Amino acid sequence: MSTECPLSPEVFTAKTFRSNLKPIWCPGCGDYGVVTALYRALAAIKRPPHEIAFISGIGCSSRIPGYTTAYGFNTVHGRALPIAQGIKMANPELLVLVAGGDGDGFSIGGGHVPHAIRRNLDLTYIVMDNQIYGLTKGQLSPTSPRGKKTASTVYGSMEDPVNPLLYVLAYGAGFVAQGVPADMEGLANLLEEAIRYPGFSFVNIQSPCITYGEPDTQLKTQKTRMRKLEAEGHDSSNRLRAMELAQEYGRTLYTGVFYRNPNPPPTYESQIRERQQELNGKDMALEQLLGAKDAENGNLVAG
Numbered sequence: 001m002s003t004e005c006p007l008s009p010e011v012f013t014a015k016t017f018r019s020n021l022k023p024i025w026c027p028g029c030g031d032y033g034v035v036t037a038l039y040r041a042l043a044a045i046k047r048p049p050h051e052i053a054f055i056s057g058i059g060c061s062s063r064i065p066g067y068t069t070a071y072g073f074n075t076v077h078g079r080a081l082p083i084a085q086g087i088k089m090a091n092p093e094l095l096v097l098v099a100g101g102d103g104d105g106f107s108i109g110g111g112h113v114p115h116a117i118r119r120n121l122d123l124t125y126i127v128m129d130n131q132i133y134g135l136t137k138g139q140l141s142p143t144s145p146r147g148k149k150t151a152s153t154v155y156g157s158m159e160d161p162v163n164p165l166l167y168v169l170a171y172g173a174g175f176v177a178q179g180v181p182a183d184m185e186g187l188a189n190l191l192e193e194a195i196r197y198p199g200f201s202f203v204n205i206q207s208p209c210i211t212y213g214e215p216d217t218q219l220k221t222q223k224t225r226m227r228k229l230e231a232e233g234h235d236s237s238n239r240l241r242a243m244e245l246a247q248e249y250g251r252t253l254y255t256g257v258f259y260r261n262p263n264p265p266p267t268y269e270s271q272i273r274e275r276q277q278e279l280n281g282k283d284m285a286l287e288q289l290l291g292a293k294d295a296e297n298g299n300l301v302a303g
């Protein structure tokens with residue numbers, strides 16, 4: 001069967017990536033803006049929908065793949081990254097997008113993030129950070145601010161929030177950005193840049209929950225609160241400065257690219273391909289393949 005797309009990439013528009021499924025997010029939810037920005041970014045990238053795999057966890061935000069024409073998999077809460085890595089390994093030619101909420105990514109799924117980063121597969125991980133568990137009706141999330149009163153913290157949270165920007169920077173992510181749906185053009189550009197980055201890229205989107213979120217996080221206040229890193233003269237190749245700016249998470253609403261590695265290292269999938277070529281023709285059991293390189297280097301191989 002031919003995998004050629006009947007449409008020429010030249011005619012791809014934002015509409016090409018919009019599915020017929022009508023989103024059921026609450027009116028005013030920030031996630032509408034996120035999916036619109038994503039349509040625009042994908043139209044600029046010009047990969048046909050059938051060459052895109054869009055993987056999510058569980059949450060309001062994780063419904064997003066269904067609203068696109070890409071292949072989608074609304075998986076298990078907190079498990080989008082492992083599944084996406086498996087898909088990318090099995091078919092490195094696919095453009096693999098991963099999305100979810102702050103709870104999905106930094107609570108139940110938080111342990112997967114460092115490993116996806118250190119492996120450095122070419123994935124784009126989009127977190128719709130609304131500082132709440134939206135789908136399950138407003139419990140404390142890992143990014144909720146201290147003092148936040150929710151269904152699960154009726155007297156106010158006594159915990160400091162996780163800082164997603166600092167978290168991924170500390171583990172060595174090659175591309176780290178933050179955007180807001182109130183700045184549609186800026187967000188679409190960030191998503192496009194993240195997708196084009198050859199390695200693990202992370203975009204934290206402050207996507208307000210109109211139902212359970214704080215009033216000062218809503219779309220109408222984002223425009224006045226946001227400060228563009230580019231306009232502040234930030235050098236996005238400076239990782240330490242990026243980490244300094246990332247400390248402002250929860251206080252200053254910086255948008256733009258915090259960090260972009262100017263010398264992206266090889267991706268995991270390209271290293272696997274290299275190893276497969278090296279070992280091609282050697283009569284070796286499958287389970288020995290991954291350890292073979294260590295053996296050649298004189299290291300002991302278990303098993």
Ligand SMILES: Cc1ncc(C[n+]2csc(CCOP(=O)(O)OP(=O)(O)O)c2C)c(N)n1
Pocket residue numbers: 058059060061062076077100101102103104105108128130132133134135136141
């Ligand atoms: C293993 C497992 N634990 C808990 C849940 C219940 N659950 C579903 S979504 C969710 C949190 C959603 O919050 P977030 O990831 O921030 O997404 P949002 O709805 O805010 O977009 C929870 C706790 C589940 N579905 N599966």
Ligand code: SF4
Pocket residue numbers: 024025026028029030031060061130134135208209210211212
């Ligand atoms: S509950 Fe919040 S996050 Fe979920 S759809 Fe409604 S506004 Fe969006």
Ligand SMILES: [Mg+2]
Pocket residue numbers: 059101102103128129130131132133134141
């Ligand atoms: Mg959330």
